[in-house]
Amino acid sequence: MLPIDSTKKLSFTRCIRDGDLVIVYERYDNMKAIKVCDGSVLENRFGVFKHSDWVGKQFGSKVFSNKGGFVYLLAPTPELWTLVLSHRTQILYIADISFVIMFLEIVPGCLVLESGTGSGSLTTSLARAVAPKGHVYTFDFHEQRAVSAREDFEKTGLSNLVTVGVRDIQGEGFPDELSGMADSVFLDLPQPWLAIPSAGKMLKQDGILCSFSPCIEQVGRASETMRSSFTDIRTFEILLRTYEVREGKLDDFQGDEAGSLGSLPRKRRQRSNEGSNVRETTGPPTVMARPCSEAKGHTGYLTFARLKCLS
Incomplete structure (x- = not known):
């Protein structure tokens, strides 16, 4: 180490x-x-x-x-860094990241392999999860992206926890010197099935693999490749629904046709029998929660699998 x-x-x-x-x-x-x-x-x-x-x-x-x-x-916590970092590639956000760390069973002291590095959003959280004595080896085939990521890890104080390598994992696989050392492996590749055999060789007994894919067709092919060496194969789609909470009058909430809490309230108006006066009806202030009008879709599919025992 x-x-x-x-x-x-x-x-x-x-x-x-x-x-x-x-x-x-x-x-x-x-x-x-x-x-x-x-x-x-x-x-x-x-x-x-x-x-x-x-x-x-x-x-x-x-x-x-x-x-x-x-x-x-x-x-610059991993959560805040994910929100402000330069987007060199599509990144994973907090909902996916927390799920990945939990299902990969990453704890302090673990050795984790990742490909590809991209903007380093996930890598930053992986590094904190394995600290202080663990390590993350992350690889990207694009040299300039790897250089930029390495500079970012220096800025955020994670350089002693992360090693960035330039390598085509789909074509070359992970380095042989890491064989059998990894507690978990994460793949974010366009053709993950090409790297799955190498990932299996890197894992310790009972180690866990996760593959992130934006398309379900990629999930199907990757899962088929996993079946020869892995068990307990499961795929998840993480959908995050945000609620906003505010104090107001019931009529204010009912008047938000677009569902946005920032829109102007429409007040109910009732005319008297003479039709000459306008009366506004309001209720007592209350605290209410409602879903945001903008529903964000998923970033991709997460497929997890556990290495089969050799016994």
Whole structure:
């Protein structure tokens, strides 16, 4: 196992230092990753923020601009990093990532293989799951993507937990020196069936494989290939439905035809018998929950399988 460099150990309990990566939070849908650099400034609609004012503060601090506006300085956790990273490829999001880590049975100390790396969204969460003594070996056939991912892991303090390799896993398979060492393997490839035999050789006894595919046709062919060496083959589709909660009057909710909580409420109006006066009917304020109008589809299918015992 690779030695751990204590100077690069992942920790968000310490104070922010010059050179750290922070997530600047303006609002839930507006965040950005910024490297702290003494002498630099951040300019946005809230004013000018000096990086020098950030040094020495704890992650989660509220900092003010020259105009009195403010932002929050958050730690680059895997969840936040997934929301702000550069999309070099399609990425996995939190619902899929949490499901993958659970069903691959990844715990601290595990050795995990991944192909391909892509934007590194899943890799970041895998690294935290295996910390502090585990390791993730991730491979991408595209050299520049691998270089960019390696730079990102340096920024987020995960370089001691992740090794990035440039390799065509579909054509060459995983490196022989990792044979029989992996607790789990994750594949995000257009033709996963080409890499499944190699993945089986990498796994320890009772190890688990997961293949991510956007199309059900890929799932069928991959599952057929798995049957020779794997058992307990299962495929899942993760659909996430978000609810919003707010306090308001019942009529406000009934008036939102589009289902959006941000739309203007339509108030019921009733005319009197004379037809000259308009009366608005309102109910008492209440807290209600309702699904968001925008239903997001799945990112793909997750197929899991366990390596057959040799006995």
